[in-house]
Amino acid sequence: MTAQDSATHSASIAVAPKAGRSGTLLAGLGVVAFSLTFPSTVWGLESFGPWSLVTLRSLLAALIAGGVLLAGRVPVPDRRHWSGLVVVAGGVVVGFPLLTSLALQTSTSSHAAVVVGLLPLTTAVFSSLRTGTRPPRRFWIAALAGAAVVIAFTVQQSGGALSVSDLYLFGALLVCAAGYTEGGRLARAMPGWQVIGWALILAAPPMVAGTAVALCFEPVRPTAHGIIGLVWVAAGSAFVGLYVWYRGMAEIGVPRASQLQLAQPLLTLVWSFLLLGEKVSAAAPVAALAVLVCIAATQRAGA
Secondary structure (H helix, E strand, O other): OHHHHHHHHHHHHHHHHHHHHHHHHHHHHHHHHHHOHHHHHHHHOOOOOHHHHHHHHHHHHHHHHHHHHHHOOOOOOOHHHHHHHHHHHHHHHHHHHHHHHHHOOOOOHHHHHHHHHHHHHHHHHHHHHHHOOOOOHHHHHHHHHHHHHHHHHHHHHOOOOOOOHHHHHHHHHHHHHHHHHHHHHHOOOOOHHHHHHHHHHHHHHHHHHHHHHHHHHOOOOOOHHHHHHHHHHHHHHHHHHHHHHHHHHHHHOHHHHHHHHHHHHHHHHHHHHHHHOOOOOOOHHHHHHHHHHHHHHHHHHHO
């Protein structure tokens, strides 16, 4: 028995770092996918109104998710999981895309990145309250430092101007943090792709009605940018990105995964420059280095 116990203990130690690296990689891929969401939304708004864009995005993502769930013959989740899936659907599938789309009608992609700068810290707080997780003090210090760097940089990048769109952005921040936290919790009970898949299916019926109404009031002006933007936010952000994100969170925990999103605003600024032609401050490399240091600190403290 002692020999077996020792062998089991050694095996668990050997597997843990590998699982941690895998989870970090998956969550990091999710951050890269999410960093393209704001620029893609700006492109999508060239062809669609904000309500049409969000409902069509959710419907396309639901079709993808439904096909994958059917192909995998995935059983319907237990009843106890549906309340959590409602939170994921309301926060991540509907709430965040809608509020950010409304904000991006008058806000630049660069300015909207400020909400993502606060999202990692807000998600860690939600997770701590919801799951009882208590990261060490060093984690919170590094997380606060990273959030401060991102906020200072993005506000400076946008000229420090505040507008009505900020109300939409702060609302998006809260609902998304709730959706991430609940999704990360559910991803411990079922695969991450099933979490987002069933959340998309759950949101599909109201999105069908929403699409019919929105298209009656918002004219469609098809352009290459508009179609590409719609396809990316549906397939890349709403399904693939959330799949790897929730799977990564399940492996390394919501607080540690959330801090990887500190890099997202800076990535969004890069995409905004390359795809939208928005100006990026020369301070970007300095801010990027500071954020990477904070991310490394949160990962060490969280471990």
